[in-house]
Amino acid sequence: MKDTVVLYRPVGAKELELIEKSGFRKFPPRLPEQPFFYPVTNKEYAIQIARDWNARLNSDKVGFVTRFEVDKVFLDRFEPRIVGGREHEEYWIPSEHLVDFNLSIVGPIKVIAEFHGE
Numbered sequence: 001m002k003d004t005v006v007l008y009r010p011v012g013a014k015e016l017e018l019i020e021k022s023g024f025r026k027f028p029p030r031l032p033e034q035p036f037f038y039p040v041t042n043k044e045y046a047i048q049i050a051r052d053w054n055a056r057l058n059s060d061k062v063g064f065v066t067r068f069e070v071d072k073v074f075l076d077r078f079e080p081r082i083v084g085g086r087e088h089e090e091y092w093i094p095s096e097h098l099v100d101f102n103l104s105i106v107g108p109i110k111v112i113a114e115f116h117g118e
Contacts, residue, residue, distance in 0.1 A: 004069035004106045007039040007091070008046035010053070013060040016111065024109045026102035030095040037098050041080055041089040043067070043112070051115040061117035067110045074104035 009027065011019065018028035030037055040046050046065045054063025080089050093101050 003072040009066045010046045010050035012054045012058045037093040055115040055117035063115045065113035067112045069106045071104040
């Protein structure tokens with residue numbers, strides 16, 4: 001059995017729809033203006049982004065938190081980065097590695113939280 005790392009990704013409704021279309025197996029390709037894919041290392045940080053950013057600032061006013069596992073051997077190629085307080089830890093996966101990242105997901109991507117803005 002592979003060693004895995006649990007990661008989280010806050011997403012909006014459009015991204016979740018694309019994840020669902022993949023059978024909850026992969027994240028959609030990045031847009032040209034998005035050079036990195038940013039999974040985060042803890043649920044609290046993902047909740048903060050989904051609740052305070054996606055649900056309030058996105059046009060659809062909804063945010064979701066996804067949870068998934070990634071093969072540790074693949075993830076070890078990248079360093080986690082602290083982007084604020086020490087709880088704000090995330091990986092910066094270059095967009096050109098997203099196909100390989102998706103192939104390294106072990107099991108399904110699960111939705112674990114949903115937030116609605118005003």
